[in-house]
Amino acid sequence: MPLDPSGPGLAGPAWMLAVVFLPLAGALLCFLLPRLAAPVGLVAAALTAASTLALTLAVMADGTARTQLGGWAAPLGILWRADGLSVALLAMTAAVGVTVSLYATAYFRNDEHERTFFWPLWLLLWTALNALFVSADLFNLYVTLELLGFAAASLTALGGSAAALTGAIRYLLVSVLGSLSYLLGVALIYHGCGTVDLALVAACVPDAPRPAMQVAAGAMIAGLLLKTALFPFHFWLPPAHGSAPAPVSAVLSALVVKASFYLVLRLWVDVLGGGGRWVAELLGVLGAAAVLWGSVLALRQERLKLLIAYSTVAQVGYLFIAFPLAVAGGAVAWTGALYLALAHGLAKAAMFLSAGNLLRFGGHDRIAELDSAVHRLPLTLTAFALAGVSIMGLPPSGGFIGKWLLLEAAFEQERFGLVAVILLGGVLAAAYVFKVVGHAFTPAARERRIRAVPPGMEWSALLLAAAAIVLGLTLPLISPLLQLGPASAASAVTLAAGGGA
C-alpha cells in the first residue's frame, strides 16, 4: 500500500487531521473564552463527532487511511494511520463524547467554577484519545498517553472535595508510573531497532537481541496494564472513578481505560507479532481474577458510584480473557473482546450518567435508600437497566455479542474454566445491577429533600444505554472493522470489499 497521502483514500487523511485538531482548537477556545465555554465546547464536540463519522465511512469505503505530518516519510517524520481498529474506538469515543458533552451542559449549568475548567480539560482529553488512536509510532503514542493521563487526573480533581483530591493524586501517580514504564520500553526498543515507527519496529523485533526486546515488551505492557487497571493493578480505579463528577466518571470508565487497552492490543498484535503463549495465559488468569474479584466487590458496595466503578474492574477483566483464547488460534476472541470494549464504553458511560442523575436527585448515592426512584426518575432507571442488560451480556445487546464470541472461542478450545468465569461474571453482574434496580422500586425509610433533574441529563443517559443495546444488532455491519490478527494490514485492504458488500 502506498504511503503517499494522495492515494485513493484522499478524504481519509483530511478527516484524520480533523478528529485531532478540532477538539484541540475547541479546548484552546474554551480556555480563552471561559464565559462561552459551554456553547463553544458543544460545537467543538459536534464537529469532532461529525468528522469521526466521516473518517469512519472513509475507512470503511477505502481501507486504512494514512498521513505524514509535515510530509516527512516514516523513519524521520510522524506517521498517522487509521485502520479498522482505530476507527472503531474513535467512533465509540465520539458517541460517548458527544453525549457526555450534552449531559455536561446541563450538569454544570449552575457551577461556573467547574464549568470553566471542565470544558478545556475534557476537550483536551478527547484530543489525546483521538491522537492516541491514530498514532503509528511508539514515541507519539507515549506523548498522547501522557497528555491523556494529565487531563484525566485534572478532571478527577474537579469536584474539589478531599476524596476527589486524594483519588486524583493517586490516579496521577499511577498514571505517571505507567507512562514511565512504557517509556522505558520505548527507549530500549529505540536502542535496539533505531526507530519507533510501529511497522518498522515490528519488522525489526524478530532480529533484535532477545533479552532487551523481552524486557522492553514487558515494561511497556506492565505500564499499560497499570493504566488499564487490570487486577491486581485496579486499586486506584474505584476511588478515582467513584469520586469524580458524573460526566468525568463516565469518560474515565468508558474511554480512558480503553485507550491503554487499545495500546496493549496494538502492541500485541501489530508489533510483537502475537506475543508469547505464557504471557497470554498470565493475562488470561489476571483477567479471570478481575472478573470474579471486581464483580464480587461491586456486589458488596453500598454506594452506587463505587459499585459501577468496581463493575469496570470486572469488565476490564473480560478484555484480557481474550488473550489466551486468541493466541491459541481463536481470532474470533479478538472480535469478542473488542465488541465488549465498545459495548462497555457505551453502557458504562450510560450507567455513570444515570448515577449522576440519581445523585443530583436525592443528594446521595446510597443504594439502599434509592427511594422509589423508579417512579420518580423512570427514564434514568430505564437507562441504568438497559445499560445493565449489556453489562450482564443478555441479548440483544453489544455485551451479549461480545460474550457470545468469547464463549465460542472458549468452547472450541474446550477451556471450560474460562467458560465458567465468563458465565459467572454475567450472573454476578445481574446480581449487582438488579440490586440497584430492586432498591429503586421500594420506598426508603425516611423522606428526603429532592432536586429536579434536567430532562437533558435523563435523555442523554438513555440515549447511550439504547446505543449499547442497538450495538447488539449491528455486528454484520461493523465486524469487518474488528478483524484482528497477524494479517491485520491485509484485512484492512479486504475491508473495503467487506464493508461495501
Next chain:
Amino acid sequence: MTPLFDPQLPADALLPLLVLASSLLPGLVVFFLGEARVGTRTALNLGGAFLKLGLVGWMILGVYHGQRYELRMPLLDDLDLVLRVGALSLLFLVLSAGLWLVTTVYAVGYLEQSPHRSRFFGFFSLCVTATVGVAMAGNLLTFLLFFEMLTLTTYPLVVHRGTEAARRAGVVYLTHTVLAGALLLAGTVWLYTLTGTLAFAPRGFVSEVASEHPAALTAIFALLIGGVGVKAALVPLHGWLPQAMVAPAPVSALLHAVAVVKAGAFGVVLIVYDVFGIEQAAALGVTGPLALVAAVTIVYGSLRALFQDDLKRRLAFSTVSQVSYIVLGVAIVGPLASVGGIVHLVHQGVMKITLFFCAGNLAETLGIHKVSEMNGVGRRMPWTMGAFTLAALGMIGVPPIAGFISKWYLSLGALEAGVHWPLYVLIASSLLNAAYFLPILHAAWMREPSGPWAEAAARASAQAGDGGGRPRPETRWLLLLPPLVTAALSVLIGLFASMPVSPLEWSLLIVEREFHYP
C-alpha cells in the same frame, strides 16, 4: 449473509413482525402515557390484543393450508435471527394471544385506581411480546434472545407493588432465572461450536455429530433443559414460582398460564423435538431421566399443594405439578403421548388462568386469601365459584372438561410406548388433585359462610334492610367476565375436542406434520 432489509420482502414474511409489533408498539407508547389517561391506554392495549389475535387467526388459516411464514435478520456473522411460524408455534401463539386478551381485560378491571398503571401495562405488553417471540423462534439463538427478554420484562411485574416482600420475591425470581439463562447460553454456544448451526429442524440438527460427541451432547442436553426447566418449574428448580405469588393477580395469571411457565415448557418441547430430535434424544438415553424428573415434579407439586392454606400458593404448587404433564408427554417418546403433552400446553393454560382470575376476585372483592376463609363463599359469589369449580374439576380430569383429554392421551401414549409407570403417576396425581381441590369446593358450596367477610356482609345487609332493591353483581364486570369466558372455554375445548382446529386436532396435526418417531 442475507441483507438487513430485503426490498422484496413478501407480505407473508411481515406477519411475524406484525405479531411482535402489535404488542411491542402499544407497550412502548403506554410507558409515556399519563396515569389518568385510562381510555387511551385501554384502547391501545385492547386494540393491540385484538390485532394480534386477528393476525394469529389469519396465520392459522395459512398454516392449515400448508403456508409457512419466515423472517430473518443477520445477528452474528453466520447466525440469523429467525422468526418462523409453523403448526407448533401457532399452538403457543394462539394460547398466548388469546389469554393475553382476557388477561388485559381482567387487569384493566383489577388495577382500577391503583398507582403506576402505565408502567404495569407497558411491561405487560413487553412480556407478551417476548412470549410470542419465543413461540415464533426459528432457531435456538432467537429462542434464547426472547427467553431472556421474558425474564427481564417480567421482573418489574413481579416487584410491581414496591414492597420489601415484593423486592425479595424479585431477588428469588432473578436468582433462579438468571442462573438458568447462563446454563441456556452455555448449552447454546457449546452446541453451536459442535454443529455449526442452530436452526430448528423436524429431526433436530445434532444427528451428524452424535456419534462423535455423545458425552458432550448429553451435557448440552442437561444444560439446555436446566436452562428452560427453571421457567417450567421442574423440581428442584421450581423454588421461584410460589415466591412470585406476591405479584398482583393478573401477573400470576400471566406467569402461570400465558407466558413464563409456558415458555419453559415450550422450550422443553423445542429442545427435545427440534434441537435433538426425538430419535436422537432417545438414542442418547436422555429422555428416560427427563421423564423421571417430570414424574417426580408431578407428584411432588401435588403433595406440596395439599398442605398450602394460602390459596394462591396452593394454585402455584398445582402449576408446578401440572406443567410437568407436558414434559412427561414429551419424554415418554411416542406420538400419542406427545399429543397429550402438547395439548396440555393449551388446556392447562386455560384452566389455570381461570383459577387465578377467581382467586384474584376473591381477594379483591372479599379480601379472601386463604383456603380456610372460603367457607360458604359460593353463596356470596356463585359465578366466580362456578368458574372455579369447572376449572378445578378439569384439573382433576373429570370428563368432558379439557384436562380429561390431556390425561386420556397421556395414558394412551404411555400404553402405546409400552410403559406402565406413567399411568400410576397420572392416577396418583389425579387423586392428589382431587384431594387438594375438592375440599375447597366442598367448603365453598356446602359450608355456612364464616370469617370476616361474612360478618361484614351480614352487617351491611342488616343496615340496608331486607329485600331492598335488585341484587348487585357479585363483583365488577371486568373481573367477572374473564374467568367466565375461560371456564366456558375449558369445557368447550374438551367437549368439541374432535372438531377441526380444536387444540387436540391441532396437536394431532403438529405431531403428524412436524415430528418424526423411530
